[in-house]
Amino acid sequence: MDYYSNQISRLIDEFSRLPGIGAKSAQRLAFHIINMPKEQVESFAKALVDARNNVRYCTQCCTLTDRELCPICSNLDRDQRTIMVVETPRDLAAYEKTGKYNGVYHVLHGAISPMLGIGPSDIRLKELIERLQGDVDEVIIATNSSLEGETTAMYISKLIKPTGIKVSRIASGVPVGGDLEYIDEVTLLRALEGRTEL
Ligand code: ZN
Numbered sequence: 001m002d003y004y005s006n007q008i009s010r011l012i013d014e015f016s017r018l019p020g021i022g023a024k025s026a027q028r029l030a031f032h033i034i035n036m037p038k039e040q041v042e043s044f045a046k047a048l049v050d051a052r053n054n055v056r057y058c059t060q061c062c063t064l065t066d067r068e069l070c071p072i073c074s075n076l077d078r079d080q081r082t083i084m085v086v087e088t089p090r091d092l093a094a095y096e097k098t099g100k101y102n103g104v105y106h107v108l109h110g111a112i113s114p115m116l117g118i119g120p121s122d123i124r125l126k127e128l129i130e131r132l133q134g135d136v137d138e139v140i141i142a143t144n145s146s147l148e149g150e151t152t153a154m155y156i157s158k159l160i161k162p163t164g165i166k167v168s169r170i171a172s173g174v175p176v177g178g179d180l181e182y183i184d185e186v187t188l189l190r191a192l193e194g195r196t197e198l
Contacts (some may be wrong), residue, residue: 111148
C-alpha cells in the first residue's frame, strides 16, 4: 500500500488488526478519522488509552470495571447471595438490560473447551469457588448453550454440589450455540425464570 503516505498506511494497518475489520473497512475508517475534527480525534484517542489503562477486573465478580469493586458488587440493594455465572461482561450487560435480575454476577471470561485447549484453570473459576466460602444461597449458571457452555455448566455444578449450595441452570429457551448478547430480553428473562435446579 505504498501509494498512501506512511502515516496513513500505519493507521490503516492498526485498524485492520481489529477483529472483523477487513482491508476495505480499515481504509474507510482511517480516512474517516483523518476527516474528523481534530478535537474529536483527540478525545477518541484519549478514550482508548484511558479505557486500556484504567479498566481492570472487579475483585469480586471479575467483570471489567474502573474501580476495585464494580457498581453491581458495591450496590447493597442487590441480592449479594445469588450469583449468576456468565461467560463474558457482554452477557452480564444482556441480563442487566432486562432490568429484572437483582442478584450479582460472576464473569468467567470464557468457557471450558477441550478442543481449543481451554481448561478450568484458564477461566475465572478459582475466584468463583473462593466466593462460595461466603454467604451464598444460589448459583445460577447462565453460560451459553454451546458445547463449551454446557461443558462448563456441568463442570461447575459438579464442583458446587458437595457444598450444599443450590445450583441451577437457565432454561434451554436460549437457542443452542446462541451468544447470550444477541438474544432478546424477553427470551433471557424466560430462560432465567424457567431455570431448573441441577
Ligand atoms: Zn463486581
